[in-house]
Amino acid sequence: MTVLILFESVEGHTAKVAEYVSNTVQALGHATHVVDLGGNASVDFDDVSHVVLAASVHQRRHPRQFEAAIAAHGQALERLPTLTLSVSLSAAFPEGREEAQDYLDEMKMRTGVHPTREALVAGAVQTAKYDYFAMQVVRYVVLKGREFDTSAPSHVFTDWEALRATVTGFLATAA
Numbered sequence: 001m002t003v004l005i006l007f008e009s010v011e012g013h014t015a016k017v018a019e020y021v022s023n024t025v026q027a028l029g030h031a032t033h034v035v036d037l038g039g040n041a042s043v044d045f046d047d048v049s050h051v052v053l054a055a056s057v058h059q060r061r062h063p064r065q066f067e068a069a070i071a072a073h074g075q076a077l078e079r080l081p082t083l084t085l086s087v088s089l090s091a092a093f094p095e096g097r098e099e100a101q102d103y104l105d106e107m108k109m110r111t112g113v114h115p116t117r118e119a120l121v122a123g124a125v126q127t128a129k130y131d132y133f134a135m136q137v138v139r140y141v142v143l144k145g146r147e148f149d150t151s152a153p154s155h156v157f158t159d160w161e162a163l164r165a166t167v168t169g170f171l172a173t174a175a
């Protein structure tokens with residue numbers, strides 16, 4: 001079994017999610033091919049049995065380039081079991097989950113790519129990587145004034161065990 005993992009990350013956390021998914025798949029004895037769609041890489045579906053799509057949300061949407069790439073590969077994706085991971089901070093809070101689901105639903109509408117399975121993954125605050133604008137958006141728009149430690153370089157909300165269970169369940173049932 002070969003799992004193709006297509007991802008795009010702005011500040012690097014979804015790259016870590018993609019790496020974690022790859023390690024999880026490999027620990028189960030399968031091969032992976034990880035492609036960063038933010039880097040204009042070519043995508044090869046030969047011998048691929050499953051696909052994981054992972055992208056982060058900025059200002060209420062997933063990256064345009066990511067959406068364009070998966071829309072372009074829509075026919076190949078339709079034939080394969082697919083798990084979409086939408087990484088956002090809204091997903092970290094019970095009252096934000098509906099909004100996080102909206103981001104994912106809007107991506108499905110725009111791209112026409114409807115995954116076999118999907119999951120909302122809580123992302124990370126990466127204070128050390130933000131400019132002034134990003135800091136204000138995260139603090140007052142995304143986190144809506146919720147307190148967080150601005151002296152720490154990052155705060156990760158991702159539930160890695162839950163992600164492992166999601167990936168394991170996807171591989172077990174989708175083949």
Ligand SMILES: Cc1cc2nc3c(=O)[nH]c(=O)nc-3n(C[C@H](O)[C@H](O)[C@H](O)COP(=O)(O)O)c2cc1C
Binds near residue numbers: 056090100
């Ligand atoms: C400028 C900016 C805008 C963001 N906008 C949203 C948003 O609209 N909704 C949300 O839930 N999270 C938002 N986030 C949080 C990111 O989705 C989160 O930090 C994620 O972990 C980023 O993943 P990445 O490092 O792979 O890009 C935003 C983050 C930044 C820096």
